[in-house]
Amino acid sequence: MFQHRIIIFAILLLALCALPAAAASTTKQDFKLRAGARGEACLTCHTDFAEKMEQTHLHPLVKAKDCTSCHQSHASSHEGLLTAAPTRLCLECHAEILPKEFNSAHSIVVTGNCQQCHDSHGSAYPSILTQEGDRVCFECHADIGQKTQNARFKHEPVDMEKGCLNCHRPHASEKQNHLLKAAPPTLCLDCHRTNEARFKRKHNNYRVDDVACSDCHSPHGSDRRGIIYETAHAPLAEGNCAACHNPPGSARQTTLKKQGMQLCRQCHERWIDRQTGNNRVHWPMLTENGCNTCHTPHASREEKLVRGTPVQVCGKCHADTVALQERSKKGRKDEKLCEPVRQGQCNRCHAPHGGRQVLLFETSSSIELCGRCHEWQTHSTHPIGETVIDTRNKNLTLDCLSCHRGCGTADNPMMLSFATTYDLCVSCHVDRRR
Secondary structure: HHHHHHHHHHHHHHHHHHHHHHHHHHHHHHHHHHOOOOHHHHHOOOOOOHHHOOOOOEEEEHHHHHHHHOOOOOOOOOOHOOOOOHHHHHOOOOOHHHHOOOOOOOEEHOOOHHHHOOOEEEOOOHHOOOOOOOHHHHHHHHHHHHHHHHHHHHHHHHHOHHHHHHHHHOOOOOOHHHHEEEOOOOOHHHHHOOHHHHHHHHEEEEOOOOOOHHHOOOOOOEHHHHHHHOOOOOHHHHOOHHOOOOOOOOOOOOEOOOOOOHHHHHHHHHHHHHOOOOOOEEHHHHHOHHHHHHEEEOOEEEHHHHHOOOOHHHOOOOOHHHHHHHHHHHOOOOOOOOOOHHHHHHHHOOOOOEEEEEEOOOOOOOOHHHOOOOOOOOOOOOOOOOOEEOOOOOEEOOOOHHHOOOOOOOHHHHHHOOOOHHHHHHHHHHHOOO
C-alpha cells in the first residue's frame, strides 16, 4: 500500500513539472498567427505606409516587416499602440547609446525624445535622420548654425562631410564635456601638426601642444583670422604673447611673468587703483587668480573677455542665488519678475569689481537703483525713504527691499518676500491681522 502511494505521488509530481513546459510550448506557437500577421498584414489597412517602405534607409524592424516589436496589435496604454512609452521604447534595444556613466549627454537622448532627430520607420538620410547631416543639429542649435554659416573664417571640420560629428558624439560622451570625442588639445591634434614650421610660426614659436586650443580659438568659426574669438585681449590680437608670458624657447615659456592682479596692473594700473580704492571690493579681484577668476586672458565669446554670461560666471560662486532666479523664472505667480533677473543680468544692479555700497549696488539706495527701471514716483506708492521707519526693526527704514526680494522669490507674486500681499502687510500692520 505504501509503495502504491509513492508511485501515485511520483506521477502527480511529473505531471506538475510538465505544466510549465506545456505553457512555454503554447507561448512559442504564438496563437497560430497567420502568415505576415507581425507586419505585412498591417499594410493591408495602412496603405499610406507603402511609400515609407520605399525610403532609402529603413529601420531594421520595418525592413523585416516586423511591426509588433514596437506596436501592440490590439490595444495599448501608449499613443500609436506602442509597446512602451515613446521615451523608453528605443532604449530597450539601443541601450548602448546612453552609457551608465557619462560626463555629458544629449538632452533629447536623456529624455528619450529620439524622434526629434530620427524617423521611427524610414528616411532618405543615413541613420534614418529626419534631415540631412548638420541640418538636424541646427534645428535646435540655430545660433551655432547661423554662426558657422556667416563666419568669415570657417573651421574646416564644420564644412567637411560629417560636420558636427567630426568633433562631437551625437548621443553621449563618457569622459568629455559638450559631447566631445576627446578633450582639447588631443581632439585638435588629430588634424593639426604642432611640429610643422608653419604652425609654430602662427603661434609665435610658443609650444602649445599641451594647452586648450579653445582658450583662443572658436571651434565653430569666427570673423577674426585664425578663428580667434571676436573679443580678443590686445596682446593676443597683436601677437605679443611675451607681454604676459616668458619668451618662447625659455624653460617655462607659458609661465606668467607675474601672478593675479599684479600682471594685469602692467597695463590697467589706473583702473585697478580706482576699483581697489572703493570701500568694497569684489573678493575675486584680490585672490591669487585675480582678474582671471571672471575674465579669460586670451579671447572670449563675451564682451570684456568675460568667461561666460553673467549667470554662468556669477553662478560659480553664487549658485544659490542663480538657482533662485531660475526657479523664479519658472514660477507660476512671479509674472512681474524684474527684467535683469529674467535676463540673468546681474551687472545691471551690482558693480562686478567694486563699489561704495552694500551688496556692491550701483547706487546708494535700493529706491534709486530700482527707480532706474520702475518709475514708482509717477503713481501712488507705499511710504518709503529715509524718514519712514520699518516697524519690524526700528534700526531700518523702508525701501524697495523691505517688501520685495531683488533676485526673485521662486513663486511669490511681484517678487514679494511673503507668499501673499496680506501676509506681507500684516507683518507690519499687526492690528489689521484677521
